[in-house]
Amino acid sequence: MKKSIFQLNTRTVVTIGIGAALYGATSFIGIPVGPDTSLRPAIALLAIFGALFGPVVGFIAGLIGHVLNDVLTSGTVWWGWALGSGITAAFMGLIYVSKGFDPQNGAYKGKHIGLFIFYGIVGIIFSLLFSGWFDIAFMGEPSDKLVVQVTAASISNIIVFLVLGVPAVIGFAKRNAKVSHLSVNE
Amino acid sequence: MREKLLIGRLIDTGSPVHGLDPRAKLTAMLLYAAMVVAARSWPALLGLTAFSFIVMASTRIPLRTYLKAAKPLRVLMLFILIVQCLAVKGGRVLAAAGSWHVDSAGLEAGAYAVVRMVLLVSFTALLTFTTSPGQLNQGVEGMLRPFTRIGISPERLALMTGIALRFIPAILDEAQTIMKAQASRGADMKELPWKEKARMLTALLVPVTVGAFRRAEDLTASMESRGYRLGAPRTQYRPLIWSYRDTGFVAVFVLMCLIVVWIGWI
Amino acid sequence: MKARKAGRQQERAAPEYQGAAPVSVDKETCAQHAEEAADMVAWDNVSFAYDGQHADIDGVSFTIRKGEWVTLAGANGCGKSTLSRLMNGLLRASSGCISIGGIRLEAGTLGAIRQKIGMVFQNPDNQFIGATVEEDMAFGLEGLCLDAEEIGERITRYAGRLGIGHLLRRHPQELSGGQKQRAALAAILAMEPELIILDEASSMLDEKARSEMLELLREMHGEARYTLLSITHDAEEIFASQRVLVMDRGRLVADVAPDMLFRNGELLRLCRMEPPFRLQLARELEQRGVTAAVGVTGAMVNPVVEEIRKWAFCSSM
Amino acid sequence: MGILFEHVSYTYDARSPLRQTALQDVNIRLAEGALTGIAGSSGSGKSTLLQLLNGILLPTEGTVKVLDLRLSAGEKPPKLAPLRRRVGLVFQFPEQQLFARTLEEDLSFGPLNFGASPEEAAHSARKALAAMGLCESLLLRHPLQLSGGQRRKAAIASVLAMDPDILVLDEPGATLDQVSRAELIQLLHRLCREEGKTVIIVTHRIDELLPYADRWVIMHEGRAAFQGTARELVDAAGKLPDYGLAVPEPIRWWRELEAAYGLQAEEPCLSPAALAERIAQLMQMDARKERAYA
């Protein structure tokens, strides 16, 4: 059973909390590829939250997760990038709204995957442009640095999304098609 | 991994700053961030630096602990410095190699950006050094109160961030225990070749993710069986109390803000 | 059988309690139970299956009166934890009826019922909500709408009694196994719920902490306000309780007094228990012809003999 | 060779203001091929001690010598894979031990990593499962779909499947029913006697392990407060309350018997059967003596 995307019960709240924690925690892991940019497997998690719980949960979990990670590592929040994380997840979560897609019960079709990839890539690029613009506009960051950073981050995030995120969601859906009693879907 | 979290932790020295209302500290931090953005000249920046030192000193936490907070960003800072040096032209030529040359204006812009960053990062660490995550969360909840009108529920948000805060260390620990479990059965991340490492990373992320969702399940169970219901009335064990000292603290920041703007003006 | 099937179908249709999905049951039997307000817990023919086929809880009926202290015993995997999770609606019975404190467990009453039950889970790791032990204890108390003073008082009292007073500021993850278990217990006991369910809450405690916990439970039980259901494999804890429910492969097979359990070899085998050391010793002595009846001279043997008298053990084993 | 702790200390979060010293200046020798019991009140550092044994934690001070490896504070540790091949550690919480998608995958994870073929791995997985008395129908379940006790048995099985030389178990009996606990101890005892494995068990139920353990270590506030044989433990039993432990019942009985009959030189009988046998003997002697007087 798919729930409305705006329904908030204790479970959703906890899921968002734990999701944010997961994103925040895994954001520590990364293979550096540029200044302040790295291949972060955490991006795959945004895909998972989005696909499994919808854009709203994805957005909040991504945002809070990023903010907390920032707070915990340096004490400073880069709001542009934090919002960016949320936006990415929200875009990826658009797939949740489309008809017939329900990974929790193992229901998905080929076209969903195509759509998911499309949403994901658009989301990544859009959110990074947003973050870059935000930094220039509000934080007074030098713009040349940001061009490099945004490009590097887009590429690395798309790679992670395609290599880890999409297969993870498909794998999850496949598994749920078989096993009916996963702890997640009770 | 856990050690990385260190800088985000409370260091209890019992200073007056520790005792302030988290809302006051949050407001002050926002003002401070505004000051850093507004400080567009060297005198303003120096004034701000001096101000920062005074406030930092009043927390009785050693200065080097603050500097440590900025350490993870050193690569980024170096990068910014280099980019700025190469990009901004003007003033005296300091060094040249072929068609490349570094100008004094470039160096100045670079140094300027770096100082601002160090200030921002190390000073905002003050918030996390002097406030427990729970208090911080309570503070955020308090700050968001006015937004209830537009449909944001601060309690829920606070609960979400609270859970997230509580579980980040837990998840890191879990990742660590899974790594331990895998290592003690012969798959040590540290000792594997690169390609294997990538494979292991997935072998780590999957159980951590699944584990986290199971935690969500267990935690919901635990909360619900302690009678938690969304929106049900609750009392607070440590309610926030705003005192005149909090007003004073914020006032100092407002004043400093005005000074910075004023310096920028003249 | 039929009723169970119908229940399962419903379960599939509405896997969550939030929806108003009535459990298909005999309304009369339930009403009957609800009338007997002295019953804290009343189960009537409850079944449950994780996979929808093999009943993990199979037609279980029992009642626990207010103020009683009952132990649930049984071999590993016989369904004790499942039973406890059915009790507060974390799992949903496929058939049968559960009522707690006279209220029937169903979608609408879930909140009210959970208010009455305090439950310590088998694995202490995932049940901490707060970022410190203190915050965690406060979480439940805040939900009870107590004032700050009362909360503080209860935290100090219960943490002190369970010997974790010095750990209040710690992150739950930074505790040792036994410390975690005591912290989880303290958080529940501090809420002073009407019905306390302990799922192997003492399994990692050392002897001393265990007896401290038992002492506290005894005291709470003495106040007659609390009903206790403890799941345990520990003989000492079983002796402290008034009644033992023995489970075997999802069924309730016995409902006896603790000392009767230890006298009944058949039952002991079913729940894979062994009598405590002194009973084993007494039995061994008996097999060797050393009984209370035999004149015992040595100074030392007297205590054993006394024990033998106490448990009135002669030829039953 | 065996296992040697030399002035070992361990501090959690050593470099932070939140440091917690769990072990302080521990000096222990654990004999090879013996069954050692470790006890101590909760929070005394037992779990920490065990994790030092296979390099999961590295000492913050001092040196741990396991087999032919040295783990020293401040030194770069040698390659640990061979160590882990030979030291199997069962964690205190089985949830932390099991991570794979099915129990079968989990059980064969270790053997596969140490170079067994898939068939061999499957075989040792099944063997370990049988040794722990679990049903094969559980193999396809997710580890978290087991009951608490089954999960613990599965965690132990996952280590048994690797067939390590040194078996280290952290409270393996917690949440197991009593018969399973007794069976487990007998299994470990057999592995120790017949296959020469070194077995180290942390337990809160000293009485259950007493008849089997060759040596004991008692931890107290991060220090090794006592180490020695069962006989020495009986002699030192008076100090146990100081270490926050109750005197185990078998020891209490034996000490009374000892005092009454002057058996201080004897190897103590600590299982119900052995103790009863000894009491019966003593009483027969008494009876004979009485008859002789009469």
Ligand SMILES: Nc1ncnc2c1ncn2[C@@H]1O[C@H](COP(=O)(O)OP(=O)(O)OP(=O)(O)O)[C@@H](O)[C@H]1O
């Ligand atoms: N991850 C951790 N971070 C900080 N401190 C810890 C951590 N784990 C344990 N400690 C502390 O170290 C001390 C020793 O803990 P350890 O887990 O070794 O105890 P233990 O003897 O195994 O106890 P138990 O019988 O309760 O499991 C305890 O005081 C504990 O609070």
Ligand SMILES: Nc1ncnc2c1ncn2[C@@H]1O[C@H](COP(=O)(O)OP(=O)(O)OP(=O)(O)O)[C@@H](O)[C@H]1O
């Ligand atoms: N999530 C689950 N999915 C499927 N089966 C389960 C699940 N949890 C438990 N079981 C099965 O249900 C049965 C009862 O489990 P339960 O946890 O209630 O046992 P228990 O009596 O608490 O045992 P223990 O003493 O080992 O904790 C077991 O056979 C177990 O394998």
Ligand SMILES: [Mg+2]
């Ligand atoms: Mg159980």
Ligand SMILES: [Mg+2]
């Ligand atoms: Mg331990």
